[in-house]
Amino acid sequence: MASAADVSYSDVFIGSWKDSQETSSKAPTSPSLREMALSSSLSWPCSCSSLVSISGESPPSSGTNSVCPDMSIRNNGSPGQTLWNLTRIAWAWRHAKGVGREKKCWWRVSAVPILVPLLFLLLLTATGVLSSDIMETSQVDVLLRGDECGIWEVPNAETVKASDNTFMIENAKYIGSITEFGRIYARACYNTTSQSNSPMCEAFTREAISYSSQLNASCPFDPETCIYRTGNLQMDTGNIDTNTALGINTRKDNVHFRKVTTCAPLQADLWTTRENTTGPMGEGEYRILWNWGTIPWYNDTDYVAKADSESNNRLSKGFTGYSMVTQRYYRLDERLPFPSSSSFIPRQEFNTTDGDIYFLFLAAQSVNFAKPIDDPWFSAHRPSPGPRNRTYYFSDHLLSPLGCVEQFQYCNPHKDACTPLAGIVPATAAAKFDLDLSPMQSAIVDLLINAVYANNAIILQPVNMLADDTSNDGVQMPLPNNQWVIELQDMHNRVLTQIQRAIVDYARGPSSPAAKQFLVVPDNNYRNLCSMIRARTSGRFASINTYGLALTIGLGTLVILANVFLESLVRCFQRRRKAQHTGVDTWVEDGLLQVHKRTLVLGEDEDWQNTDGAVPVTRYWDSSGRERGMEERGKEDGVECMEEHKRVSIRVEDVDAVRRADTESTLAVEEEQGSAKHADEVARGT
Structure with a gap:
């Protein structure tokens, strides 16, 4: 699991589950929402203009229903309002009759335009969901299936x-793999001033x-053993919630876990034994033994570390790096049958x-x-001449000791009880x-x-010092x-x-198939725990907040229903x-399609219906039309269509022709009257 990519598809539970974290660490994606709103406000008018332009290039139709969609598209500010108006228009004309070949054109003229705002609205909705906290694809918490879970069995002596x-x-x-992972991950993701964008840090x-x-802790041992009686390092995690911090997905059974580590540089010359030795060339050397404890299972050795001087030809050996001698001591408890891992x-x-208790003897000689x-x-202050008249410095001690004490504490947050600080067991x-x-x-x-x-x-981490960098x-x-x-904080981060x-x-489970045979799941509680572990990944899974989605849909539906039925409820x-309906009647009369009705010409024996509704209609959906300009009179082909209609209806062109004929007749009569009057005046004058 060196990166989030190591969480395979087979590890992740696909389905509905409840995230037990009390709060979310992610902030709302407000910039994305603003960009979405700006994009929609700019792109929808362009789409409307294109749609009206395309519909205007088709052969003109004389039906009111063919003009209403263009009016709605042209005069509405949002795809939602346009969709609603087009739907009302199509529904209002569902019982209207056509004539001849136009009987089957109702859905083409009325219903097809609905698809444009509908698709646009669906696209914006999907964009809104993807760009909000309802759906997340980055830094997604996933629930692991736990099909191959288990802990390592406790070995016997x-x-x-x-x-x-x-x-x-x-x-x-396995321990080596997680130790190396800890080194890489800790240096990439801990002690950062801001959240890291590295995929490495999206694992937990x-x-x-x-x-x-x-840096004000007292010496964790006898005060005479430490270089500083105070001013030592103490690192305290405080209460770590197993639910929110460690990803164990249960709030009612969560546990608080605390780790306190106190470390201090120790007196290097305290309780040591010096032994004189002879080097390979017969030169005099020495060995230092640190008598700080015993190792019973190693011939009752009464020292915990040793180091040889080997000072000759030091510079010729070059830079060989740091090494370390470590020792550990665990306190046990007879109530738990753990074998001793003390050294x-x-x-x-x-x-x-x-x-x-832990000892870290740094070898920097x-x-x-x-x-x-x-x-x-x-500490290094012993000068030694080097090449090119340089002076180098050697470590003051063959081994520089440092001691640490680690303490742990558990708390039951549901009982308000805690254990005292003690060793892990x-x-x-x-x-x-x-x-x-x-x-x-x-x-x-x-x-x-x-x-x-x-x-x-x-x-006690393997030697990989930050000083090497x-x-x-x-x-x-x-x-x-x-x-x-700095080094101890790095080690603590790795832990x-x-x-x-x-x-x-x-x-x-471990990645090695051979290691799976050593895993155990003691009882059903462990089995249930297998499917309660959260991890984190990015890009390969999507997490949908069902509460947020339900709230969005619910509030949206409530607003839509209020918009649909408000007028009827008021009536x-x-x-x-x-009470009088003056306000509602005025609202209806000022509606877009009611105003549009006044610009249309009706056919013979035709009249408006549903005049008190949002969409006024006629019995025949092609029996009215909008007056057109005189330059388009010759382009209309309505005369041929009139002959095919079983019921004659007056088209806009015929109304224009009648009006022009009346105008020409009136002008002719006026001209004749003017000529006769002029003749009479001439005769009288004569």
Whole structure:
């Protein structure tokens, strides 16, 4: 799972599910909505103009119903209003009769224009849904199927000792893979000032688990062991909600999980033994032993680390990088049958009782520092001449020790109860036996200890120092005085990433087929937990907010119904109160199609019907027409069509002809009268 692409289609549940997160971390996509509104306002008038232009190029029709759609398209401001008017026109003329070959033209003239605003409205609706929070395709939380889920079985002592068996090999491969993933992911996605756009950071339901860092912590051991009595580093995650932060999709069975890590640079010369040795060329060398505890299973060794000087020819060896010696000590609890994973037993001064103990011995004796380093962990002040009259500096100690104590706490938010801070095993035992957990909560606690204890999600991370990024040509460039803090924060980030990864991998299972045989699902609560893990991906899945979609459709339907029936409801209300309908009648008379009615000429024996409605009609849908200009009189072919009609109707051209004939006759009579009058005047004058 080095990226979100590793979530395969077979891992993801396709269907309806409820996201139990209390709040969403995503902001509304307001810019996209504004762009959509602007695009629709500009493109719809263009579409209307094109439609009217195309319809105007077709042979002219004399029907009122053929003119009404053009009027509606021309004078409406939105595709929704245009669609509504065209639908009302088509419905109002559904019983009108045509004549001759135009009987079958009703749907072509009336209903076909409806498709244009309808398709446009559907397109805008789809665009609105895709550009809003109703549908998301970027940073989508998905629910994993959990078909191959399980946790690694707990090995017995014999299995652990025989490190060459299949279990240990597969487990080591798996831990190595999530450790490397943690290094890459943590450096890309943690400690960023803003949300990262890298696909790498779209793997978990929360990109990073936040925590606080304080540099005023007391020494976690006996004060004489630390370089600083105060001023040490403490990293505290606070309460991590397993639902919102770790993606375990249950609110009623969620658990709060806390991790506190306190680290301090230690006195390198404390409780050490120096042994003189001889080098390969007979030169005098020495060895340092750190007597800070015992290793009972290694011949009762009374030291936890050792290092040889090997100072001769140091510069000729070049820059070989950093190495590290680590030790761990876990406190156990007899209530939980976990085998010990401790590597040593600390001496009394380090033996704290309320946490797990870790030693990190940094070996930097093979590193050439370009400048003196004042950082307590990387401290280097021993000068040594180098080539080209340069002076390099060596580490002040063969090993520079640093100690950490990790503490854990569980809380049951539904009972308002928490365990005391303790090591991972004692804290887990206290949670399972003292917090009155539900069966599902108990399974979640087991999943967390598996992520930390079984998968080694601890501060002891493989050596991959951030200081390596500032080396050049075999020489370590200058480091800040708080480099030890930077390195520990990086390790802490990697630990949190591994916990996130282990939760997701519980539902997905390890990628190695050979490792699947070592997975166990103890009971039905674990089985139910398998299908309750969320992950995150982008681009390959879409998440639809059903609540938002239902709300949008519901409110939209309510507005549409109010628009449709408001006039009728007002009339009904006034009728019940026996009030005058003046306001409603004025509203109807000023309607677009009522005003348009006044510009039309009716045929013989024809009259308007439904005059009190939004769409006035006639009995014959082709029996009226709009008066046209005189220059188009010769282009009309209505005379031939008139002969085919079973019922004669007056067309616009005939009305124009009658009017012109009357005008010409009137002019002729006036001309004759004027001529006669002129003749009489001439005769009288004579």
